[in-house]
Structures are given as structure tokens and as C-alpha cells.
Amino acid sequence: MPILTLDEAKRQLKIPLDDTSDDMEIQAYCDGITAVIEDYKHEAIAQRTVTEDIEHTTRFGRRFRLWSVPVISITSVTAVVGGQTWDVANLRVSPNSGLVRVLAGPPLHCLAEAVYEAGYETIPEHYKRGAAVVLQHNWETRRGVGGKRAGVIGAEETYDPRWSYSIPRKALEWLGAPRPVSG
Template identity: 40%
Template sequence: MGIVTLAAAKKQLNIDATDTSDDLELQLYIDAVTTPVERELGKVVEQRTIVDELDCGSGTTQFMLRSVPAVSLTSIAAVDGSATWSVDPAVMHLNGSNGRVTVLSGLPLSGPVAITYVAGDAIVPANVQLAALIIVQHLWETQRGRGGMVAGGGGEFTMPAGYALPNRACELLGTQLPGIA
């Protein structure tokens, strides 16, 4: 789906909502923004189903999911299909913020296990949406020859066209910019 909508991206780029001539290309940019934004934040933003395969030792009663925030457990099953575990909250406790799952009752996990779960924010925060729109705009404009170093004269300073994430997007995401402290 994307962190932002096609309509929001068109508004950011001052493209008329009825102009559909670049919709496919623009949607590609929107879809591509999710990965770098999530990498910068170190968490899943766009809510989706994820499958982790873990090699659990015999008697595993606690494990960590790879993607957070985790919203809910969907299923836990041995990779070879020989066993399943209940994901009922009375049996498996999920700490969504850090991804820790604890077996509260029943058999512990063992062997290679596939854990299917939903992770991501229920609502994408406004600062993340704006950062995504800025990145889409930057990618769009550099594709059309408007990128590069801009400084002074009231213009905004951005990194050269080879950089996908403008400083102002990184600042909105709260990521540390390189430099001297």
C-alpha cells in the first residue's frame, strides 16, 4: 500500500488530482519509500503480516520477533508441519513494543519454527508521513533534473542528487545526521 497515498503525493508535488499520466511511476516511488524509512527508524511502520523462522532449542519458552512493533500473533508452527502452538493470549504473551513472546502454558517450542504475526503502526505518525512525502518529492525532482546541491538565496540545502534521503526527511524521522557533536 505505502506509507502515504497517491493523492497525498500528488498534492505534495502540485500535480492535479485528475492528471493520471504519471500515476504508475509515482506509485513506484511511494512504494519504494517504505524500506528506507523503516530502516532509518529501525521499526516497521506500514502494518503487514510477517513470517519469522526461528531455530528454537529444545524447551524454548521465550523468543524475540525480528520486527516491531508487533501487533498480534497469527500462528506458530513447526516448519515441517509436525506441530503447532496456540497463539491465544492465555498461552502466548506478546510484548508488542519489544517483540518478546513468552510461553505462559502448554508445551515449549522446539526445532525450526515459523512464527506468523502482524507488525507495524496502526496509524502512521504525521512526522513519518511528511518525511515520506519529502523523500518522494526528492526522488521525483531528481529524476526530472531538479536535484542537487541547493544553498543560499532562500533555497533549502539538500544532499547531492545521489542521496535518496534529504536531511529534512531524516530530521523528521529523528535520525542522527552525520557531523561533529
């Protein structure tokens, strides 16, 4: 699921919703922009199911970290060898850090596979606005203002390579600072 829907993207680009001539290209931009913003923010924004190998991080095996944050919920934790499972009701997750504590049951002393939901249940509006600015910037640097090819009509559409970057400053202000990453 991209940060921007096709309809939101078309409204930002001032393309009539019933004009479907560029829908595939706009959708590709929306999909790509989601990945670019998630890489910048160091977090999962679009909600998704994640499958990840985990190992305990302390000698007691009572906590581990999930790396795609924010974490919405844990679906399962299963040992890779032997198939032991942990009851998700006995796991407490800190959504923003991804730190999981084993509250009851056996400690985690093996390689295990965690399946969980990450991202935002509702994408924050400032992320949508930042994505819309990124979309418009990339659309205009590729196609020119107003859907015309760059440099076709006049000076306002002349291509300037200094503006060839994926996330313009205006979008960074909407998106805010990236999430700190620690190992």
C-alpha cells in the same frame, strides 16, 4: 501498502489529483520510498503479514524473538516438523521489541514457523511527513523543480550531484533516529 497514498504524494508534489499522466511513476516512488524508510528505521511501517522461522533463545524454550517490529498480533506458531501448534492466547508479545514469552503450554524446543502481523495500524503522521519530503526530494532531483527536466529553464534547476541521496536531512528530522537493533 506504502507509507504515502497516491493522493498524498500528488498533493506534496502539487500535481492536480485529476492529472493521471504520472500516476504509475509516482506510485512506484511511493512503493520504493516505503522500503527505503523501513530499512533506515529498522522496522516495519506499512502493515503486513510476516512468515518467519523461529527457534527458542533460551535453554528452557519459553521465549523467542520476532524480527519485524512493531508486532501487531501473532496469528500462529507451528513446529516445522510434526506440526505441533502453540495457542496464541498463551503467547505474550512485546510489540516494540518483538520478544515473545510462552506463558502456558509446551516450551518451544524446535524450529517453528511464526505467522504474524507487523507494522503500524495507523502510520504516524511524522513518518508520512518524512516520506513526503523524501518523495519531493527524489522527484525534483530526477525531474527538476515544477515537473521540468533538470537544467531546462534556469539556474534553480541545475543538477548538483552533491544532492543525490535518497533521504535528505530534513526528512531524517521528521523520521527520527533509527530503531536500535540487537541480536
